[in-house]
Amino acid sequence: MMTSMNPESISNPVTLEPTVSGTIPSDALPMTSRSQVKRLAERGHYERALVYEILDEGLICHIGFVIEGQPFVIPTAYGRSGDRLYIHGSPASRMLRALKTQLEVCVTVTLLDGLVLARSAFHHSMNYRSVVIFGQAEVVSSPDEKLTALQSFTEHIIADRWAEVRQPTPQEISGTLVLALPLHEASAKVRTGSPKDDEADYALPVWAGEIPLRLMPLSPIPDPRLPSTIAISPSVQQYTQRAQ
Numbered sequence: 475m476m477t478s479m480n481p482e483s484i485s486n487p488v489t490l491e492p493t494v495s496g497t498i499p500s501d502a503l504p505m506t507s508r509s510q511v512k513r514l515a516e517r518g519h520y521e522r523a524l525v526y527e528i529l530d531e532g533l534i535c536h537i538g539f540v541i542e543g544q545p546f547v548i549p550t551a552y553g554r555s556g557d558r559l560y561i562h563g564s565p566a567s568r569m570l571r572a573l574k575t576q577l578e579v580c581v582t583v584t585l586l587d588g589l590v591l592a593r594s595a596f597h598h599s600m601n602y603r604s605v606v607i608f609g610q611a612e613v614v615s616s617p618d619e620k621l622t623a624l625q626s627f628t629e630h631i632i633a634d635r636w637a638e639v640r641q642p643t644p645q646e647i648s649g650t651l652v653l654a655l656p657l658h659e660a661s662a663k664v665r666t667g668s669p670k671d672d673e674a675d676y677a678l679p680v681w682a683g684e685i686p687l688r689l690m691p692l693s694p695i696p697d698p699r700l701p702s703t704i705a706i707s708p709s710v711q712q713y714t715q716r717a718q
């Protein structure tokens with residue numbers, strides 16, 4: 475049972491690291507009626523830097539949209555450059571074709587940081603950092619911005635890869651539909667720390683605490699068609715070493 479019902483206030487010390495682009499924006503996103511965190515509002519954050527940090531660490535987003543009254547939530551990869559979240563795919567994609575008609579969308583990214591084990595079943599929870607974004611996506615038609623978007627996808631998957639690989643051809647660029655979602659209306663929500671049990675339950679002889687979780691790469695597996703003379707790229711080395 476998740477403890478979204480826990481009414482206790484939780485402090486959220488949040489450390490800001492430089493984003494992938496190396497800059498930490500200092501402004502806050504506006505809180506709107508739909509982006510305002512209402513349940514456990516003290517876990518809500520609007521600092522653009524924190525929102526970007528979560529977006530840059532996440533790998534996939536879930537895009538929610540409604541077509542003729544039917545809601546869909548579709549997982550997809552994304553990239554970020556400045557104040558724009560980019561998604562891309564085939565021009566035949568139902569999702570992208572729908573989004574380019576400027577449907578309202580809701581995009582979420584979730585980082586799972588730990589399992590929170592309380593003394594009671596009721597207060598079990600999870601530590602997380604998540605972002606919810608609202609807006610309308612727009613088609614990116616400028617070849618320069620498309621290239622920026624494609625670079626942001628590649629660099630989002632693994633930093634410093636773009637410079638190691640063949641660059642997209644004009645045909646590949648024109649054959650890819652890229653949409654940009656301006657990052658104007660978004661919130662972050664963060665839970666950290668230990669379980670919050672009912673005071674009387676602290677006397678129970680039950681182990682309680684947190685199991686931290688993180689996503690870790692295992693040893694890279696070379697493509698079967700890779701000549702054995704080709705060494706592992708610096709980007710892959712850096713990624714796997716950083717995660718140790």
Ligand SMILES: Cc1cc2nc3c(=O)[nH]c(=O)nc-3n(C[C@H](O)[C@H](O)[C@H](O)COP(=O)(O)OP(=O)(O)OC[C@H]3O[C@@H](n4cnc5c(N)ncnc54)[C@H](O)[C@@H]3O)c2cc1C
Nearest residue numbers: 534546548549550551552561562563564566567568569570
């Ligand atoms: C980690 C990850 C990264 C991805 N990255 C991209 C990307 O960068 N670009 C891209 O275009 N697509 C990506 N996809 C695929 C994406 O989820 C969609 O399948 C794709 O965009 C086609 O969308 P559509 O609406 O045209 O699919 P359609 O085939 O028209 O969808 C029809 C139905 O198929 C089912 N369906 C569609 N996708 C999925 C799914 N992923 N899982 C289960 N059921 C599904 C749903 O019921 C949906 O209503 C990614 C998927 C994952 C899981």
